[in-house]
Amino acid sequence: TVDVRFSGKTRVFTVANQKGGVGKTTTTVNLAAALASLGARVLVIDLDPQGNASTALGVPHDADTPSIYDVLIDDFPLADIIQKSPESDNLLCAPSTIHLAGAEIELVSQVAREHRLRTAVDDFLATTPEHLDFVLIDCPPSLGLLTINAFAAGQELLIPIQCEYYALEGLSQLLGTVRMIQKHLNPRLHLSTIMLTMYDGRTRLAQQVADEVRAHFPNEVLKTVIPRSVRVSEAPSFGQTVIAYDGQSAGAVAYREAAVEVLRRDSNTQHEGDA
Numbered sequence: 001t002v003d004v005r006f007s008g009k010t011r012v013f014t015v016a017n018q019k020g021g022v023g024k025t026t027t028t029v030n031l032a033a034a035l036a037s038l039g040a041r042v043l044v045i046d047l048d049p050q051g052n053a054s055t056a057l058g059v060p061h062d063a064d065t066p067s068i069y070d071v072l073i074d075d076f077p078l079a080d081i082i083q084k085s086p087e088s089d090n091l092l093c094a095p096s097t098i099h100l101a102g103a104e105i106e107l108v109s110q111v112a113r114e115h116r117l118r119t120a121v122d123d124f125l126a127t128t129p130e131h132l133d134f135v136l137i138d139c140p141p142s143l144g145l146l147t148i149n150a151f152a153a154g155q156e157l158l159i160p161i162q163c164e165y166y167a168l169e170g171l172s173q174l175l176g177t178v179r180m181i182q183k184h185l186n187p188r189l190h191l192s193t194i195m196l197t198m199y200d201g202r203t204r205l206a207q208q209v210a211d212e213v214r215a216h217f218p219n220e221v222l223k224t225v226i227p228r229s230v231r232v233s234e235a236p237s238f239g240q241t242v243i244a245y246d247g248q249s250a251g252a253v254a255y256r257e258a259a260v261e262v263l264r265r266d267s268n269t270q271h272e273g274d275a
């Protein structure tokens with residue numbers, strides 16, 4: 001068992017990688033559920049028009065649902081759209097709907113278009129009576145205005161990397177964008193965490209990719225690697241994270257271990273019984 005006390009501040013993670021299908025959403029919802037299972041209060045912000053994070057958290061997100069679109073475009077307070085995941089009282093979701101697909105273009109003509117999410121998150125954190133330990137923002141697979149909003153709102157960047165060929169391709173473009181964000185929009189954003197995912201230990205390629213990423217980013221890559229697992233990929237079709245769907249599966253165990261690592265990496269988090 002793990003005994004962790006939380007630091008009292010809110011850690012805001014932007015989960016980004018402009019490649020599609022690398023495990024952003026899977027990482028976001030399962031890490032969030034794992035953190036919640038350890039006692040953290042966690043908000044997932046679904047910033048992908050596909051709404052896969054909302055689905056996986058069991059949160060309704062049909063076209064009529066008040067959503068992150070209304071926050072970004074119509075100045076709704078975040079508090080008005082947040083729903084509780086049926087999985088845990090500690091697990092909240094700001095859902096996305098199909099309307100968000102138009103937001104990328106609608107944002108262009110908005111005032112402070114890059115800061116809409118940051119303002120909404122900061123207002124929410126300043127006014128909500130219930131403290132949040134984590135906010136995890138799930139990004140769409142592009143470097144457009146939605147992802148820029150997520151970069152502007154975040155403190156820590158979490159990049160999931162699929163252990164396959166071309167894993168590092170596109171990473172320099174992503175990090176170049178992040179440097180621009182740091183310079184012009186959000187100096188507090190930093191790459192804190194890289195999570196290796198969909199790892200298939202039977203292939204030499206996966207091992208090679210993992211070694212290569214660790215060589216480039218020795219301090220950022222988590223020790224825990226998320227295995228490729230059918231249970232992980234099945235869970236969303238039941239509107240669940242793998243933590244709820246099959247808490248004993250290898251994927252669930254790995255996400256809980258990753259969550260413990262994320263907690264330990266926070267210098268302000270207190271640990272009881274740490275050797």
Ligand code: ADP
Nearest residue numbers: 020021022023024025026198227228229232233
């Ligand atoms: P992204 O959000 O980056 O587009 P997803 O999280 O949706 O990527 O993952 C892409 C696909 O890979 C999904 O079908 C998902 O179920 C599957 N997947 C992600 N992680 C794993 C895993 N550890 N094991 C098996 N399948 C996975």
Ligand code: MG
Nearest residue numbers: 024025048052
């Ligand atoms: Mg996704």
